[in-house]
Amino acid sequence: MSEPITAAPSTVVNPALGPDEAELLSRAEQAVSSALRLGARGARASARSGREVELRLRDGEIEKLQDAGSRGLSIELYVDGRYSSHSTADLRPDAVEAFLRDAVALTRALAPDPHRRLPSAAERGAVPTTALDLVDEEVAAGFDKDAAEALLRRSDAVLRGHAQAISATSTWSQSTGTWATVTSDGLAVTERSTSAWLGAEVTLKDAGDARPEEWDWRGGRQRSALPAPELLAESALRMAVARLGAKKGPSQRTRLIVSPRAAGNLIGHLLRPASAAAVQQGKSFLAGKVGQPLFSPQLSLVDDPLLPRGLASRRVDGEGIAAARLPIIEGGVLRAIYVDTYYGSKAGLKTTTGSPSNRVFALGNADLDHHVGQAKRAVLVTSWLGGNSDPTTGDFSLGLRGHLIEDGHLGGPIGEMNVTGNLLTLFASLSAVGNDPYPWSSTRSPTLVFEDVQLSGA
Amino acid sequence: MPLAPRHSPLADPARQGAALTTSRRALISGIASGVGLLSLPASLAGCAKPGGLAALELGSPFPELDHGLLSRLLSTLSARGATGADVYAQRARRNRLRLEDGIISSASTTIDQGVGLRALLGDKAGYAFTEDLSPAALEAAARTAAAIANSAPAQSAPQAFQVGAPDRHYRLALPWAEVGVDQKLPLIQRVEAIAKGLDPRVSRVSITWSDDDESVLLATLDGRVLIDRRPMTRLWVEVTATQNGRSFSNSSNVAGREGLAWYTEDRLQQVAREAVERTLVLFDARRPPAGELPVVLAAGASGILLHEAIGHGLEADFNRKKTSIYADMLGQSIAPELVTIVDSATEPHARGALNVDDEGNEGQRTVLVERGKLVSYIHDATSAKHYGVAPTGNGRRESFRHVPLPRMRCTFMEDGPHSVDEIISSVQRGIIAETFTNGQVQIGAGDFTFYIKNGWMIEGGKRAYPIKDVNIIGNGPEALRRVSMAANDGRLDSGGWTCGKDGQSVPVSQGLPTVRVDRLTVGGESV
Numbered sequence: 001m002s003e004p005i006t007a008a009p010s011t012v013v014n015p016a017l018g019p020d021e022a023e024l025l026s027r028a029e030q031a032v033s034s035a036l037r038l039g040a041r042g043a044r045a046s047a048r049s050g051r052e053v054e055l056r057l058r059d060g061e062i063e064k065l066q067d068a069g070s071r072g073l074s075i076e077l078y079v080d081g082r083y084s085s086h087s088t089a090d091l092r093p094d095a096v097e098a099f100l101r102d103a104v105a106l107t108r109a110l111a112p113d114p115h116r117r118l119p120s121a122a123e124r125g126a127v128p129t130t131a132l133d134l135v136d137e138e139v140a141a142g143f144d145k146d147a148a149e150a151l152l153r154r155s156d157a158v159l160r161g162h163a164q165a166i167s168a169t170s171t172w173s174q175s176t177g178t179w180a181t182v183t184s185d186g187l188a189v190t191e192r193s194t195s196a197w198l199g200a201e202v203t204l205k206d207a208g209d210a211r212p213e214e215w216d217w218r219g220g221r222q223r224s225a226l227p228a229p230e231l232l233a234e235s236a237l238r239m240a241v242a243r244l245g246a247k248k249g250p251s252q253r254t255r256l257i258v259s260p261r262a263a264g265n266l267i268g269h270l271l272r273p274a275s276a277a278a279v280q281q282g283k284s285f286l287a288g289k290v291g292q293p294l295f296s297p298q299l300s301l302v303d304d305p306l307l308p309r310g311l312a313s314r315r316v317d318g319e320g321i322a323a324a325r326l327p328i329i330e331g332g333v334l335r336a337i338y339v340d341t342y343y344g345s346k347a348g349l350k351t352t353t354g355s356p357s358n359r360v361f362a363l364g365n366a367d368l369d370h371h372v373g374q375a376k377r378a379v380l381v382t383s384w385l386g387g388n389s390d391p392t393t394g395d396f397s398l399g400l401r402g403h404l405i406e407d408g409h410l411g412g413p414i415g416e417m418n419v420t421g422n423l424l425t426l427f428a429s430l431s432a433v434g435n436d437p438y439p440w441s442s443t444r445s446p447t448l449v450f451e452d453v454q455l456s457g458a
Numbered sequence: 459m460p461l462a463p464r465h466s467p468l469a470d471p472a473r474q475g476a477a478l479t480t481s482r483r484a485l486i487s488g489i490a491s492g493v494g495l496l497s498l499p500a501s502l503a504g505c506a507k508p509g510g511l512a513a514l515e516l517g518s519p520f521p522e523l524d525h526g527l528l529s530r531l532l533s534t535l536s537a538r539g540a541t542g543a544d545v546y547a548q549r550a551r552r553n554r555l556r557l558e559d560g561i562i563s564s565a566s567t568t569i570d571q572g573v574g575l576r577a578l579l580g581d582k583a584g585y586a587f588t589e590d591l592s593p594a595a596l597e598a599a600a601r602t603a604a605a606i607a608n609s610a611p612a613q614s615a616p617q618a619f620q621v622g623a624p625d626r627h628y629r630l631a632l633p634w635a636e637v638g639v640d641q642k643l644p645l646i647q648r649v650e651a652i653a654k655g656l657d658p659r660v661s662r663v664s665i666t667w668s669d670d671d672e673s674v675l676l677a678t679l680d681g682r683v684l685i686d687r688r689p690m691t692r693l694w695v696e697v698t699a700t701q702n703g704r705s706f707s708n709s710s711n712v713a714g715r716e717g718l719a720w721y722t723e724d725r726l727q728q729v730a731r732e733a734v735e736r737t738l739v740l741f742d743a744r745r746p747p748a749g750e751l752p753v754v755l756a757a758g759a760s761g762i763l764l765h766e767a768i769g770h771g772l773e774a775d776f777n778r779k780k781t782s783i784y785a786d787m788l789g790q791s792i793a794p795e796l797v798t799i800v801d802s803a804t805e806p807h808a809r810g811a812l813n814v815d816d817e818g819n820e821g822q823r824t825v826l827v828e829r830g831k832l833v834s835y836i837h838d839a840t841s842a843k844h845y846g847v848a849p850t851g852n853g854r855r856e857s858f859r860h861v862p863l864p865r866m867r868c869t870f871m872e873d874g875p876h877s878v879d880e881i882i883s884s885v886q887r888g889i890i891a892e893t894f895t896n897g898q899v900q901i902g903a904g905d906f907t908f909y910i911k912n913g914w915m916i917e918g919g920k921r922a923y924p925i926k927d928v929n930i931i932g933n934g935p936e937a938l939r940r941v942s943m944a945a946n947d948g949r950l951d952s953g954g955w956t957c958g959k960d961g962q963s964v965p966v967s968q969g970l971p972t973v974r975v976d977r978l979t980v981g982g983e984s985v
Contacts, residue, residue, distance in 0.1 A: 068588065
């Protein structure tokens with residue numbers, strides 16, 4: 001319907017662009033130009049390239065060294081009021097041309113859809129100039145195997161130092177990625193990022209046949225985010241030792257304290273229906289509830305794509321819409337959901353952004369230990385096992401592992417238990433939020449404390 | 459990336475995503491069983507013109523990988539002393555179509571291609587991949603992978619290859635590459651019409667169609683080239699129903715290594731009807747009570763029990779590392795005699811079927827538990843060598859971007875002596891589990907879960923009321939010991955299950971007869 005009439009994309013050659021970015025920009029521009037020549041009325045193309053390296057040390061020996069570069073091209077086509085999306089790893093020019101010709105022909109076979117269109121430049125907004133600090137040039141420069149192996153050996157020594165250790169694995173992982181997105185109406189943007197992570201995993205011998213295992217992975221955009229390997233290994237070991245002798249706890253209704261690392265999963269379930277797609281398709285218990293106080297006043301969280309060094313930071317989203325902080329929940333009131341151009345148009349909702357980035361919480365005053373110490377009777381959840389939720393109703397049921405708490409003291413480890421309820425009820429019962437956000441995930445969840453929650457066990 | 463749960467979320471893609479695999483056995487015999495046995499003199503194989511002779515004669519999907527180039531790559535991979543090496547090429551075209559709000563207005567096509575190169579030194583692996591199939595890019599990747607080894611003498615690379623294409627379990631008369639979009643659209647529209655016509659409460663129907671045409675070529679340091687063409691299709695129907703202001707959603711899907719002709723009117727009727735029935739029953743469904751209860755697993759998709767409670771725990775990488783709860787149980791009785799569990803690559807056109815695994819070992823039927831006794835782990839080539847047994851053909855990878863691991867294929871349990879009625883009437887107070895969305899397991903602790911979307915409460919040996927949205931949790935070895943009854947109605951589920959492990963997803967199948975497990979923890983709600 002309101003497809004943009006296209007102009008040849010303006011070639012934005014920023015002198016600051018590195019050779020990768022310039023090449024990817026050129027590749028994306030060529031794809032858009034070809035698509036228009038072949039009959040598309042609008043197009044958005046992204047080209048990417050990257051390198052990922054993983055070095056894994058198990059029980060003192062290098063088990064795996066993987067090092068690979070990758071690349072790809074994806075394109076969305078708007079043809080005669082119709083839409084399709086495509087990607088290819090075969091970047092030979094003649095192959096790309098044939099690929100696009102097929103893609104345009106396929107698009108013509110589909111039904112026209114007036115809601116499919118590129119967001120206008122005004123809807124996209126200006127690309128923010130915020131420095132996201134997503135690149136560590138040292139990581140981008142290459143892989144220093146000896147340095148990485150030295151770190152892994154320090155972690156390995158700690159893990160294998162435990163008398164009950166059966167198997168210890170330490171892993172180095174680094175990546176470098178570059179992408180460029182171009183649209184037929186003038187957007188041309190590139191981004192580079194790097195990451196570096198260290199992981200420690202250990203399995204211990206327990207009584208009987210059980211072999212509890214635990215892991216800890218830490219890292220970020222920069223090498224400076226890496227932990228001391230000894231500290232990482234001690235953390236993984238401490239968690240594994242805490243699992244020794246796990247038993248099934250009793251079925252009960254009780255206070256539930258969820259650790260920062262485990263809380264992110266609950267937030268994921270809560271916000272799964274917070275999208276225009278879910279709402280428009282009748283699969284969201286949050287439909288029509290923006291502006292309503294649905295949850296505890298303790299709960300406030302913002303989607304923040306402009307967080308420096310953030311694991312999900314970006315200057316534009318997948319449609320090229322300028323990144324901006326988006327308050328999702330404020331004082332328990334649902335303020336916004338994720339709205340892309342297509343489903344926003346279908347549902348009559350104003351576009352926000354189509355996909356989540358970093359989720360940042362308003363913090364409380366005390367950490368996990370404090371909340372454990374304050375609890376007379378409660379269950380601490382340290383991790384989940386399986387389970388799911390229904391985005392249409394909010395009903396959920398999740399497997400959990402953790403500890404019983406009595407009179408402020410952490411009791412023995414428990415497992416083989418479920419927590420069951422409804423997400424609206426659960427988050428209405430939120431009584432406290434910690435001051436201890438988990439920094440190793442894009443969902444920076446703190447400790448969450450819920451009241452009167454149903455657990456199933458023995 | 460590294461923060462995701464590491465082990466085996468199994469999921470129905472209709473909801474999240476996950477899967478299963480198994481089995482193992484010898485294979486060189488399989489090579490001769492395919493299209494042709496062909497070896498070339500080195501001089502011929504080395505000719506560098508595109509489309510080497512052997513490749514062309516076999517109709518290779520990789521004309522750029524002639525035998526000369528494969529030989530040179532294997533030579534580079536083993537130049538620093540690697541004891542094993544392989545080159546894994548993959549080319550795939552994946553098509554998706556989506557119907558929503560009455561129109562099919564979205565399609566996507568993905569073309570993926572690349573080559574993974576692996577050098578092995580005992581249990582150690584060096585790995586690299588490239589999407590650029592030029593000889594220079596492939597050589598560079600081979601040198602990177604070879605760096606896992608150093609200084610040991612170079613191995614000699616094969617100058618000629620035995621070529622096989624054991625095309626047994628899912629050959630299509632009409633490959634997806636030859637099916638136009640105009641042949642698919644009417645089928646999708648038909649499913650929508652069926653679903654909408656079944657009940658006035660059906661307020662929305664959306665349908666996702668997929669068809670994949672994938673080819674792989676594997677060349678090994680011991681001189682084999684294997685080619686496999688792997689079709690896959692899935693039809694997924696989502697339904698929302700509304701009544702008196704309440705809405706419920708559910709779905710059904712069918713999947714397999716099948717072609718267009720598989721989508722008969724009966725099959726379209728079946729998947730639409732299932733999706734609608736599973737949704738409408740939610741209006742009356744409740745949560746069961748919380749705590750430990752007997753659980754009756756309905757035939758078919760309940761094979762998720764096997765996948766999570768034992769399948770992953772038998773994957774031999776976990777056992778050779780001693781990290782599985784089953785690591786010391788080989789040869790022991792671990793379940794009642796009525797329990798025989800199989801992992802098979804040979805189920806015709808099943809989603810988890812494989813002519814040949816991703817290390818060049820022939821797909822086969824592997825008995826894991828025979829009359830209650832644990833008789834085999836699930837092996838890749840590395841673990842088979844470690845245990846001194848023949849490979850079971852379970853070395854699988856998501857794509858050329860990944861190293862192979864021991865993975866399940868089609869995992870199921872053989873029929874037992876009981877009838878379904880006997881089993882249900884034996885339960886005074888318990889549940890029936892019918893449909894599932896996902897599962898997960900901790901390999902070391904043995905705790906596993908699966909999420910029930912639809913089921914029934916049993917009271918006094920009879921179905922009392924429908925139940926929904928319940929997580930089940932148990933311990934693998936304990937749950938197996940508590941399998942007390944099994945019926946004679948076993949079947950492989952045709953749902954599109956996908957298994958995740960170490961960041962790799964592979965398609966799998968699962969099956970079960972109706973089974974009674976005496977006690978599992980049910981995530982219900984006490985009144």
